[in-house]
Amino acid sequence: MNGFKTTMLLAALTALFMALGFTIGGRGGMIIALLVAVGMNLFTYWNADKIVLSMHGARQVDAASAPEFYSLVSGLAQRAQLPMPKVYIIDSPHPNAFATGRNPENAAVAATTGLLNILNRDEIAGVMAHELAHVRNRDTLIMTMVATIAGAISMLANFGLFFRGGDDNRGAFLATILAVIVAPFAAMIVQMAISRTREYGADKGGAEISGNPRALASALAKLAHGAAAVPNPVAQRNPAASQLYIVPGLARGGDSLFSTHPDTGNRIAALEELAVTMGQSAPRDAFAAPAPAEPVSYTHL
Known part of the structure; x- marks a missing residue:
């Protein structure tokens, strides 16, 4: 069902992009816009992981430089039946993590030192398993493509009035203004819904x-609290990056149209239901004050 919803939303975003190109420049504008988007997507397909990791100043680690963290990810990758991804640590107090890469064979997972310092081993395993699930589901590629198309829509909208500003046809001019206002807004909603x-x-x-x-x-309870309290300079400079993380990179809670993530409480409730289905013990209060993390050496590089 999620795959069907994502396909429909991606199709809607693509149709919106093509409609904006047609509104601004007719058939020629639609073709040019589509060619630009294809070029952007091809570049992003091959370079998205490098762009994202460079943006965060991530440093790659291995079994020698971060043995516990690397071993933990390796064990989870084996359980998920995935190739071993590249593993990165980001020197940032903001507690978060993400996955990137065009496919499981070219994937990377990253966590901040802020995350590694506040979570215990089981919690870190849960977070990295979440990121490996993104890799297994090929979400990293889908989200990259969606972000690229949404960016192309915003770009076209910014130039829309310039391209059609001298049009003598008042109806066409008004349609362009409407497209410039509505298209980026609709693209943002679709991107966040996916x-x-x-x-x-x-x-x-x-x-x-x-x-x-x-x-x-x-x-999730610990990270949502910590991420809201500690600024994320990367997400502040590039708001589109917020959708990459396991919890929002910017403090936007709830399940509103403008939320990049589901409400944390709803996510926790779904996990509690899954725990019961899996036969685990009675749930504790997920919103209680987080317990101190067990001492770990993941960041002692």
């Missing part, structure tokens, strides 16, 4: 990979 759909799927997949839905629920 992101929210994918997060629920990755939560479920991550819980199944780690075997501990309640640990992931506990991690």
Whole structure:
């Protein structure tokens, strides 16, 4: 069902993009806009992981430089029946994590030092399993393509009045103004809707990979609190990056149209239901004050 919803939303975004190109420049404008989008998507397809990791100043680690963290990811990748992804650590107090890459064979997972410092081992396993679920579901490619098309729509909208500003046809001019105003707004809603759909799927997949839905629920509660309290300079400079993370990179809660992620409480509730289905013990209060994290050496590089 999630795959069907994502396909429909992606199709709607593509149709919106083509309609905007037609409104601004007729058939010629539609073709030119489509060619630009194809070029952007091809570049993004091959370079998205490098762009995202460079944007965050991520540094790659291995079994020698971060043995516990690397070993944890390796074990989870084996359980998920995935190739071993590249593993990165980001020196940032903002607690978050993300996955990137065009396919499972070229995937990378990253976590901030802020995340590694506030979560215990089981919670870190839950988070990294969530990111590996994104890789297994090929969400990283889909989200990249969606973000690229949404960016192309915004770009066209910014130039729309310039291209058609001298049009003597008042109806066409008004249609262009409407497209310039509505198209970026609609693209943003579709992009965020796809992101929210994918997060629920990755939560479920991550819980199944780690075997501990309640640990992931506990991690989400801690991360949502920490991410809201600690600024994320990357997301502040590039708001579109917020959809990459396991919890929002910018403080926007709830399940509103403008939320990049589902409400954390709803995600935790879904994981608690999954834990019961898997026969785990009675749930604790996921919103209680987070317990101190167990000492770990993941960031002692």
